[in-house]
Amino acid sequence: MTPAVLLAAAPLPLLQNGLMVGAILFSLGLVGILTRRNLIVMFLSAELMLQGISVSLVAWSRYHGDFGGQVLVVFVLSVAACEAAVALVFVLQAFTRTGRLDSAAWQSLRESTLARSVDHEIPAIDSPLPVFPRLTPAGVSPEADADAALQREHV
Amino acid sequence: MSPSFLLVLVPLLPLVAAIVTVLVGRRLGSRAHLPAVAGIAAAAVVAFVLLVITARNSGGGEHPRPVDMVTTLWQWATVSDAYVPAADSPAAVPGTAVGADAHAARSFSIAVALRLDPLTATMLMIITGVGLLVAIYSIGYMHDDPGYPRFFALVAMFVFSMSMLVAASNFLLVYVFWEAVGACSYLLIGFWFQKPEAARAAKKAFLVNRVGDFGLAIGVFLLWLTYGTLDFHDTLSPDGTILPGILGQTRLADVSGYVGGAVGTAICLLLLLAACGKSAQLPLHVWLPDAMEGPTPASALIHAATMVTAGIYLIARSAPLYMACPGALVTVSIVGTSTALVAALIGTVQNDLKRVLAYSTISQLGFMFASLGTGTLLGFTAAIFHLLTHAFFKALLFLGAGSVMHSMGGVIDMRRFGGLRKLMPITAATFLIGSLALAGVAPFAGFFSKDEILASLHHKGWPSAHGEHGEHHAFLPVLPETAAAGPTLHDVGYRGVADHGEHTIAAADPVGLDALDRPGVWQALFWMALVTAGLTAFYTFRAVFMTFTGPLRVPEEAGDHAHESPRVMTLPLIILAVPATLAGFVLFTTEGLSRFLAATPSFTAPAVTATAAPAVFHWDLALQGTLAAALGIVIAAVGHLGRRSDGPQLERWLGPVRPFFENRMFIDQLYTAVIIKPVEAVAYLAAMFDRGIIDRLVRGVARLPVSVGNLMRRLQSGLVQRYALAGVVGVLAIIVLLAWRL
Numbered sequence: 093m094t095p096a097v098l099l100a101a102a103p104l105p106l107l108q109n110g111l112m113v114g115a116i117l118f119s120l121g122l123v124g125i126l127t128r129r130n131l132i133v134m135f136l137s138a139e140l141m142l143q144g145i146s147v148s149l150v151a152w153s154r155y156h157g158d159f160g161g162q163v164l165v166v167f168v169l170s171v172a173a174c175e176a177a178v179a180l181v182f183v184l185q186a187f188t189r190t191g192r193l194d195s196a197a198w199q200s201l202r203e204s205t206l207a208r209s210v211d212h213e214i215p216a217i218d219s220p221l222p223v224f225p226r227l228t229p230a231g232v233s234p235e236a237d238a239d240a241a242l243q244r245e246h247v
Numbered sequence: 248m249s250p251s252f253l254l255v256l257v258p259l260l261p262l263v264a265a266i267v268t269v270l271v272g273r274r275l276g277s278r279a280h281l282p283a284v285a286g287i288a289a290a291a292v293v294a295f296v297l298l299v300i301t302a303r304n305s306g307g308g309e310h311p312r313p314v315d316m317v318t319t320l321w322q323w324a325t326v327s328d329a330y331v332p333a334a335d336s337p338a339a340v341p342g343t344a345v346g347a348d349a350h351a352a353r354s355f356s357i358a359v360a361l362r363l364d365p366l367t368a369t370m371l372m373i374i375t376g377v378g379l380l381v382a383i384y385s386i387g388y389m390h391d392d393p394g395y396p397r398f399f400a401l402v403a404m405f406v407f408s409m410s411m412l413v414a415a416s417n418f419l420l421v422y423v424f425w426e427a428v429g430a431c432s433y434l435l436i437g438f439w440f441q442k443p444e445a446a447r448a449a450k451k452a453f454l455v456n457r458v459g460d461f462g463l464a465i466g467v468f469l470l471w472l473t474y475g476t477l478d479f480h481d482t483l484s485p486d487g488t489i490l491p492g493i494l495g496q497t498r499l500a501d502v503s504g505y506v507g508g509a510v511g512t513a514i515c516l517l518l519l520l521a522a523c524g525k526s527a528q529l530p531l532h533v534w535l536p537d538a539m540e541g542p543t544p545a546s547a548l549i550h551a552a553t554m555v556t557a558g559i560y561l562i563a564r565s566a567p568l569y570m571a572c573p574g575a576l577v578t579v580s581i582v583g584t585s586t587a588l589v590a591a592l593i594g595t596v597q598n599d600l601k602r603v604l605a606y607s608t609i610s611q612l613g614f615m616f617a618s619l620g621t622g623t624l625l626g627f628t629a630a631i632f633h634l635l636t637h638a639f640f641k642a643l644l645f646l647g648a649g650s651v652m653h654s655m656g657g658v659i660d661m662r663r664f665g666g667l668r669k670l671m672p673i674t675a676a677t678f679l680i681g682s683l684a685l686a687g688v689a690p691f692a693g694f695f696s697k698d699e700i701l702a703s704l705h706h707k708g709w710p711s712a713h714g715e716h717g718e719h720h721a722f723l724p725v726l727p728e729t730a731a732a733g734p735t736l737h738d739v740g741y742r743g744v745a746d747h748g749e750h751t752i753a754a755a756d757p758v759g760l761d762a763l764d765r766p767g768v769w770q771a772l773f774w775m776a777l778v779t780a781g782l783t784a785f786y787t788f789r790a791v792f793m794t795f796t797g798p799l800r801v802p803e804e805a806g807d808h809a810h811e812s813p814r815v816m817t818l819p820l821i822i823l824a825v826p827a828t829l830a831g832f833v834l835f836t837t838e839g840l841s842r843f844l845a846a847t848p849s850f851t852a853p854a855v856t857a858t859a860a861p862a863v864f865h866w867d868l869a870l871q872g873t874l875a876a877a878l879g880i881v882i883a884a885v886g887h888l889g890r891r892s893d894g895p896q897l898e899r900w901l902g903p904v905r906p907f908f909e910n911r912m913f914i915d916q917l918y919t920a921v922i923i924k925p926v927e928a929v930a931y932l933a934a935m936f937d938r939g940i941i942d943r944l945v946r947g948v949a950r951l952p953v954s955v956g957n958l959m960r961r962l963q964s965g966l967v968q969r970y971a972l973a974g975v976v977g978v979l980a981i982i983v984l985l986a987w988r989l
Contacts, residue, residue: 134968198967200965201963202965203961203964203965209966
């Protein structure tokens with residue numbers, strides 16, 4: 093299927109470098125998903141993982157001289173795009189319900205005996221707000237979120 | 248209408264009556280007595296027919312033939328090849344092997360078999376006769392009781408159990424029905440179980456009986472080991488050999504068929520323990536006075552006439568076994584006589600009419616044991632004779648006491664009423680007859696039977712006076728033929744009999760009981776018995792005078808009850824008064840009972856018949872007995888007749904001894920301290936162990952899954968990232984695994 097002239101097999105160092113880059117991207121993405129609390133950043137990390145996979149696929153494809161890998165990359169990219177659309181809708185919904193992009197805002201499926209996981213140190217950047225001028229209230233103030241004080245604002 | 252069928256009917260009819268009463272008693276209401284009374288009446292008729300048949304078969308005359316009709320109903324249990332008798336043990340066939348190998352493996356087989364012989368026929372007649380009169384009496388006595396049907400069911404059940412006990416032809420069956428009568432007694436004593444004293448008395452009776460039952464169980468085990476069978480009668484094994492039963496004709500005919508020495512004495516003492524439990528002898532007598540908490544007809548039936556005589560029956564039935572162990576015999580007499588004396592002493596200070604009669608029962612049973620222990624045909628016959636007359640007059644006295652209690656509104660303390668002879672003439676007259684019989688005044692029934700008991704004791708104490716050379720229990724004249732034939736089946740260490748053809752007492756006597764069989768001991772027993780006879784007359788007439796003489800006093804609980812009892816209650820009293828008056832005289836002068844009982848297989852053992860003496864009326868003993876009785880009556884009259892009948896008169900003279908008697912010689916307190924408290928302590932320790940250690944262990948085991956679950960719970964945190972982490976860790980684990988494989 094492959095035209096004989098098209099792809100010369102790449103030498104091994106090229107493959108190794110390519111796989112290294114792909115692995116680095118993938119692991120960075122994995123760490124990002126596991127560590128970051130911001131929903132959009134989590135999604136970003138997931139995309140990063142996908143890109144790492146794509147790089148690996150391309151490296152393998154060059155190595156074997158087979159276009160199949162690169163064809164799969166095109167598939168992956170299109171799937172990633174669709175997935176991005178769906179995921180961002182989900183993040184939007186999550187933000188609408190809690191007003192925050194914090195994955196730790198969603199703990200209601202925990203075991204009933206466990207306590208809610210809270211932040212023990214709120215960084216200085218989030219501590220006392222600067223004093224704002226007091227304006228005459230216009231309209232109804234929104235209800236304060238009871239749990240908001242327990243967790244940091246900036247994620 | 249063969250005798251076998253009739254013999255089965257006697258227990259069967261009351262059993263059916265009991266079942267019917269249980270099933271439909273509630274619906275019958277005030278007629279719930281009908282099945283029980285009908286069943287027992289029918290059984291009484293059949294028992295009388297059996298008595299006649301047995302009397303006719305025994306032949307009468309000078310040498311009655313042993314009567315022994317066995318009916319086997321069904322095979323209860325069989326274990327084949329259970330026992331291989333040693334070649335020289337008494338379990339082997341004593342020389343009358345019919346067929347092949349006499350030492351083949353024996354099977355343990357229990358057949359439900361009944362045996363009819365004169366002793367059984369007599370006991371059946373007593374049980375059903377007195378049972379019938381008590382049942383009729385109870386129609387009036389238990390009239391308003393809410394447990395009316397239950398009472399009659401229990402009485403019928405009891406008559407069934409007791410009839411089976413005396414008819415059973417197997418020691419294991421005897422044990423079963425021994426327990427059954429104990430259970431019926433428990434149920435009847437605790438009839439009014441809502442009353443705490445009654446419940447406690449029932450428990451006490453059952454537990455004390457249990458001690459005796461333990462003795463009987465071990466005795467049955469020893470009997471099986473020694474004799475290889477538990478049947479009384481001879482049975483045929485499948486290969487044609489006669490398996491001699493313990494009390495069967497084959498073994499009885501053989502002079503040395505019974506084991507003496509240590510094993511034999513152990514068996515006899517264990518049976519004595521059982522008899523002490525059931526017949527309320529020292530030291531197991533404590534339950535009988537408390538058993539008076541039950542309804543009076545139950546006391547009359549069970550604790551006067553029938554159940555307590557089961558012990559006498561057992562020992563009389565096992566007479567051949569006892570004849571091989573002179574030490575055991577003298578122990579029986581010692582136990583009986585001391586019990587008689589102690590009970591009589593305690594009975595002199597009782598104020599409760601029923602308690603007086605209870606101690607009187609214990610005392611009279613002691614007399615019977617004393618007579619059984621003499622080991623002579625006269626002794627055995629006298630014991631059964633006294634059993635018969637005692638059944639009549641004691642039942643009469645108890646029913647009379649019940650009549651008094653009924654009309655005094657439940658009050659039975661003699662200090663609170665008096666002078667009832669005008670109020671209740673029939674009760675007073677019959678009670679007087681019963682008392683005269685109990686005190687042993689001629690010509691009432693008790694006189695003759697007590698005279699025979701004193702005669703048997705006298706025979707043993709002063710043998711020369713009766714024309715016998717004073718010999719010890721040389722009941723086994725080793726016949727020259729068997730000695731010459733070399734070592735026989737029975738010449739082994741079991742009894743240590745030297746096979747030299749000479750008179751020997753059983754040499755293996757580890758406990759030294761045989762040494763007690765001396766005329767000196769028997770003389771002491773005779774004097775104790777005579778003193779007890781005097782005391783009997785004293786306390787009996789003290790009760791009579793306190794209750795029936797003097798000015799009329801009625802306690803206020805009587806209300807409108809204070810009149811003579813209805814006909815249904817006084818009729819049994821009158822009926823019982825007849826044999827209480829005449830039975831002794833008739834049976835003694837015609838020698839009917841002694842000839843009749845001599846046809847019992849147990850009493851045809853050569854050991855027993857060797858002691859037969861011609862029945863003579865001993866004028867000197869009669870005089871001594873009558874003097875003792877008269878002395879007792881006079882002292883009672885001095886203390887309690889007429890105007891002095893309302894309180895403790897003579898007891899003041901007893902001084903410091905009196906609280907000792909009043910507290911029943913502190914035996915109950917002794918048992919509490921020595922037995923009950925340690926058992927309670929052990930139970931407390933066991934409870935602590937159970938709660939502290941075992942419960943903790945169980946709860947600890949229960950906590951384990953809960954702890955593991957708590958650990959697993961922490962994984963479910965609700966945080967998405969932690970779930971993602973779990974997934975990543977799992978993937979890593981798979982990768983490592985695969986990498987390792989490769």
